[in-house]
Amino acid sequence: MDFPILSTLIFLPLVSSLFIFLSRGQKNNNSAIYISLFSSLATLILSLFVWYSMDYASADFQFLEEQSWINDFIKFKLGIDGISILFIVLTTLITPICIISCINSVKDRVKEFLIAILILETFMIGVFCSLDLVVFYLFFEAGLIPMFLIIGVWGGPRRVYSAFKFFLFTLLGSVLMLVAIIAIYWITGTTDVTQIYEIKIPKEYQNLLWLAFFSSFAVKTPMWPVHTWLPDAHVEAPTAGSVILAAILLKMAGYGFLRFSLPMFPLASEYFTPLIFTLSIIAIIYTSLVALMQDDMKKLIAYSSVAHMGYVTLGIFTFTKQGIEGSIFQMISHGLISAALFLCVGVVYDRLHSRMISTYGGLVNYLPKYSFLFIVFALAGLGLPGTTGFLGEFLVLTGTFQKNYFVAMLATFGVVLGAAYMLWLTKRVIFGVTKNDQIKNLKDVNKSEMIMLGILALLVILFGFYPVPLMETLNVSVDNLINNYETDIKIISLN
Amino acid sequence: MINNLNILLPEIFLTLSIFSILMIGVFVKNSFNLIFNLSSLIILLTIALILNGSNNVEKIFLESFTRDAFSNFFKILILVASLFVLNSSKNFIIDKKLAKFEYPIIILLSILGMFFMVSSNDIILFYLGLELQSLSLYILASIDRDNLKSSESGIKYFVLSALSSGLLLYGCSLLYGFSGSTNFDLIAGELGKDNTGAVFAMVFILVGLAFKVSAVPFHMWTPDVYEGAPTSITSYFAVVPKVAGLAVLIKFMFIPFSKILMEWQTIIIFISIASMILGAVAAIGQKNIKRLLAYSSIGHIGYALAGVATGVISGYESTIVYISIYVVMNLGAFSCLYLLKKDGEYKENISDLSGISKKHPILALSFLVILFSLAGIPPLGGFFAKFYVFTAVVEQKMYALAIIGLLTTVISAFYYLKIIKTIYFDDSIISFDNTKNKFAQFSIFISCSILLTFFLYPSVLSNVVDTLFLN
Numbered sequence: 027m028d029f030p031i032l033s034t035l036i037f038l039p040l041v042s043s044l045f046i047f048l049s050r051g052q053k054n055n056n057s058a059i060y061i062s063l064f065s066s067l068a069t070l071i072l073s074l075f076v077w078y079s080m081d082y083a084s085a086d087f088q089f090l091e092e093q094s095w096i097n098d099f100i101k102f103k104l105g106i107d108g109i110s111i112l113f114i115v116l117t118t119l120i121t122p123i124c125i126i127s128c129i130n131s132v133k134d135r136v137k138e139f140l141i142a143i144l145i146l147e148t149f150m151i152g153v154f155c156s157l158d159l160v161v162f163y164l165f166f167e168a169g170l171i172p173m174f175l176i177i178g179v180w181g182g183p184r185r186v187y188s189a190f191k192f193f194l195f196t197l198l199g200s201v202l203m204l205v206a207i208i209a210i211y212w213i214t215g216t217t218d219v220t221q222i223y224e225i226k227i228p229k230e231y232q233n234l235l236w237l238a239f240f241s242s243f244a245v246k247t248p249m250w251p252v253h254t255w256l257p258d259a260h261v262e263a264p265t266a267g268s269v270i271l272a273a274i275l276l277k278m279a280g281y282g283f284l285r286f287s288l289p290m291f292p293l294a295s296e297y298f299t300p301l302i303f304t305l306s307i308i309a310i311i312y313t314s315l316v317a318l319m320q321d322d323m324k325k326l327i328a329y330s331s332v333a334h335m336g337y338v339t340l341g342i343f344t345f346t347k348q349g350i351e352g353s354i355f356q357m358i359s360h361g362l363i364s365a366a367l368f369l370c371v372g373v374v375y376d377r378l379h380s381r382m383i384s385t386y387g388g389l390v391n392y393l394p395k396y397s398f399l400f401i402v403f404a405l406a407g408l409g410l411p412g413t414t415g416f417l418g419e420f421l422v423l424t425g426t427f428q429k430n431y432f433v434a435m436l437a438t439f440g441v442v443l444g445a446a447y448m449l450w451l452t453k454r455v456i457f458g459v460t461k462n463d464q465i466k467n468l469k470d471v472n473k474s475e476m477i478m479l480g481i482l483a484l485l486v487i488l489f490g491f492y493p494v495p496l497m498e499t500l501n502v503s504v505d506n507l508i509n510n511y512e513t514d515i516k517i518i519s520l521n
Numbered sequence: 522m523i524n525n526l527n528i529l530l531p532e533i534f535l536t537l538s539i540f541s542i543l544m545i546g547v548f549v550k551n552s553f554n555l556i557f558n559l560s561s562l563i564i565l566l567t568i569a570l571i572l573n574g575s576n577n578v579e580k581i582f583l584e585s586f587t588r589d590a591f592s593n594f595f596k597i598l599i600l601v602a603s604l605f606v607l608n609s610s611k612n613f614i615i616d617k618k619l620a621k622f623e624y625p626i627i628i629l630l631s632i633l634g635m636f637f638m639v640s641s642n643d644i645i646l647f648y649l650g651l652e653l654q655s656l657s658l659y660i661l662a663s664i665d666r667d668n669l670k671s672s673e674s675g676i677k678y679f680v681l682s683a684l685s686s687g688l689l690l691y692g693c694s695l696l697y698g699f700s701g702s703t704n705f706d707l708i709a710g711e712l713g714k715d716n717t718g719a720v721f722a723m724v725f726i727l728v729g730l731a732f733k734v735s736a737v738p739f740h741m742w743t744p745d746v747y748e749g750a751p752t753s754i755t756s757y758f759a760v761v762p763k764v765a766g767l768a769v770l771i772k773f774m775f776i777p778f779s780k781i782l783m784e785w786q787t788i789i790i791f792i793s794i795a796s797m798i799l800g801a802v803a804a805i806g807q808k809n810i811k812r813l814l815a816y817s818s819i820g821h822i823g824y825a826l827a828g829v830a831t832g833v834i835s836g837y838e839s840t841i842v843y844i845s846i847y848v849v850m851n852l853g854a855f856s857c858l859y860l861l862k863k864d865g866e867y868k869e870n871i872s873d874l875s876g877i878s879k880k881h882p883i884l885a886l887s888f889l890v891i892l893f894s895l896a897g898i899p900p901l902g903g904f905f906a907k908f909y910v911f912t913a914v915v916e917q918k919m920y921a922l923a924i925i926g927l928l929t930t931v932i933s934a935f936y937y938l939k940i941i942k943t944i945y946f947d948d949s950i951i952s953f954d955n956t957k958n959k960f961a962q963f964s965i966f967i968s969c970s971i972l973l974t975f976f977l978y979p980s981v982l983s984n985v986v987d988t989l990f991l992n
Binding site for chain 2: 097098138160164165167170174186189193194198202208209211
């Protein structure tokens with residue numbers, strides 16, 4: 027067997043968090059920051075290496091690892107394809123950025139914070155690598171523990187309420203998935219995803235199992251009407267927590283739809299498409315309208331996340347190449363953009379300790395660099411051509427038009443609303459008259475903030491103009507997904 | 522005959538040692554320390570004797586006593602748990618002025634009773650073992666006799682337990698009447714679906730056993746006794762008799778009642794669901810940690826019984842895995858309580874934990890691990906316990922039981938989170954004394970490391986458990 031590169035990728039952050047734990051005694055936080063930064067960068071480089079060395083032309087799972095695990099029947103199986111590697115790289119990219127951001131924003135219990143972030147990284151990479159339902163569930167749920175602590179310990183005034191809401195909502199959705207996973211084991215005799223793809227789950231079970239998985243993914247995505255935990259969690263979480271939540275945790279559900287719901291329950295997926303379309307459209311239009319009315323910047327971005335994830339679910343369930351590629355692209359792009367927007371809010375929050383839009387105004391006169399970056403991300407968020415935001419939405423809409431004109435039309439209307447709230451936000455925060463005297467004394471972005479936001483801005487624009495590397499990685503895997511889906515539908519409906 | 526006695530060697534050794542240390546206790550003054558250490562030694566030696574003996578099935582004394590892998594596993598679990606309970610609570614016992622030499626001896630006596638319970642293959646021997654255990658437990662519950670709450674809990678436990686023992690005995694006599702034998706195997710051969718009297722007997726016996734493991738609706742004593750008894754006794758109550766009670770319950774369902782499965786299955790399903798729901802809901806409002814752990818243990822028994830309710834061997838095995846992990850978690854949780862000492866007083870309220878994460882980070886972290894594990898969140902040990910049970914439950918297509926069970930885990934997660942919230946999110950009020958309770962710290966360490974690393978090799982435990990039902 028080859029070198030277990032995926033396990034290394036997963037457990038490297040965990041091991042380095044152990045090191046930080048052991049260096050608790052020291053008063054100075056620098057060593058902890060260096061260790062975590064170093065290890066997260068190492069993870070990033072390793073993941074880039076994996077991306078570089080994988081074979082895009084093959085739709086098979088690569089870097090397979092298998093270990094017998096729970097008795098003889100469940101294996102600890104890891105492997106990646108073109109879809110998962112993008113999410114892994116997104117995770118490993120966002121984590122060092124979060125660690126840099128906490129240099130400025132976290133003052134209290136820094137080491138514990140870093141440990142939580144690194145443990146969370148382990149679980150997130152694990153989610154995207156796992157090829158076994160139980161392993162997936164393990165990582166998927168385990169992520170709740172560090173996130174609960176991040177929101178609850180380092181969060182804002184209503185942090186307890188938000189942390190509880192986050193934890194209990196997600197757990198409630200997930201336990202049904204656990205029942206479904208166990209049921210799948212007794213139906214097919216395995217929880218190995220690749221084997222389940224081959225075995226094909228009988229018609230009569232598909233709808234119920236799909237609903238059980240949906241209950242978990244819908245909460246995590248989050249889809250309307252179970253999205254209410256997200257604005258609370260985002261608002262109260264510290265900057266780094268919001269960034270991870272928006273950039274990666276939400277993507278687990280979209281990834282789950284692609285990896286599990288679609289290939290394992292094709293018939294049910296088709297059957298429930300109208301439900302998903304309805305919920306997605308409501309999410310896109312309703313939450314965009316809600317976002318318009320927010321006076322809290324973080325809450326506004328949180329609602330915009332719900333709307334953007336609406337495009338993702340819409341695209342996945344079109345079952346077209348454009349739709350699915352667009353969804354994946356939208357997830358990556360939203361991961362970069364929402365992370366950047368939350369960081370932007372974090373930058374001014376660290377200075378003035380207010381998230382209210384009314385506190386700010388006329389920032390452009392005093393913080394030119396900051397304002398430039400903010401505008402770049404806001405424009406990317408509303409889907410300006412030349413940024414990643416445009417490509418994702420455009421592809422999703424192209425895919426949707428092939429399926430359903432009416433839905434596509436409504437979704438396009440959402441794009442307009444998106445532009446409305448983003449531009450209005452920019453107008454109120456960046457431009458306008460400076461009413462607040464404190465703003466005049468603010469310092470512009472410092473070096474570390476510039477690095478984080480600069481990298482993200484570069485990537486947003488780079489992939490906006492030249493999406494080829496991402497698309498090439500995806501291409502074969504998505505083709506394979508759609509082919510299997512179509513043949514499965516034919517086979518199962520014949521039976 | 523001499524060969525046969527080898528089978529009984531652990532019991533004989535335990536009995537003789539109890540008599541001898543009782544003599545030492547009577548004739549040597551201030552002998553608590555000596556007796557205490559001797560008791561630990563006796564427990565260790567008994568473990569060694571059991572490990573040294575064979576696991577082959579042997580039935581002696583007219584097949585009323587069985588020694589097999591099943592009973593040996595439970596004996597070792599009981600002994601190890603008692604060893605940890607005793608040693609981690611030593612400082613507590615001394616601080617609370619409970620350091621009487623009878624204390625460890627009574628614990629050993631109750632262990633002896635449980636030995637006969639889990640080894641019994643005959644209702645008379647089973648009943649004698651149960652009574653020996655119960656009598657010891659009555660005394661233990663009220664051992665802090667100058668404390669009103671402790672005496673109250675002792676009396677409460679005695680009255681209710683005596684009632685349940687009476688019902689159990691009545692069930693045993695019915696069983697004898699309708700099957701014509703007291704031997705488990707012979708009873709199993711006699712019982713059938715048309716034997717209505719046996720069903721009555723089964724119900725009475727089940728009531729008695731449900732009381733001993735504190736399953737709803739026979740749980741009423743649990744919160745009061747847990748709260749009233751000194752913490753060292755509570756931790757014993759929470760762990761050891763539950764293990765023995767569950768072992769006997771499994772044995773009853775597996776051997777004598779195996780043919781009336783349809784009849785008892787519904788009852789166990791009801792008891793299981795009721796315990797899970799009550800354990801989850803009633804714990805929410807609790808302010809005392811011991812009371813909360815009482816309700817949580819009721820809930821956990823509910824999950825364990827869900828495995829029994831399947832009525833198949835894989836279900837019983839999952840219950841045994843569950844109870845083993847439950848023991849680990851509860852030993853850790855109670856050991857944490859021994860460290861909550863402020864000016865010589867042990868704190869028991871959840872609000873006392875407020876903000877301890879700042880001043881006692883390691884203790885807080887251990888609490889965190891244990892509580893998340895009790896809540897059944899992966900990747901901790903508690904998740905795997907639930908996973909095994911629900912895998913067995915879903916295998917029998919009992920989807921309703923599985924879904925209700927998992928939904929109650931969400932409700933119960935709420936109160937575990939509330940404690941974690943108190944520890945991590947609230948402002949710190951008090952800082953506890955730096956106790957030198959090395960063994961409590963050691964047992965917390967052991968418990969946490971088992972829970973944290975369980976996901977690496979989850980099959981270690983279940984491989985052992987798989988061998989228990991081979992015969």
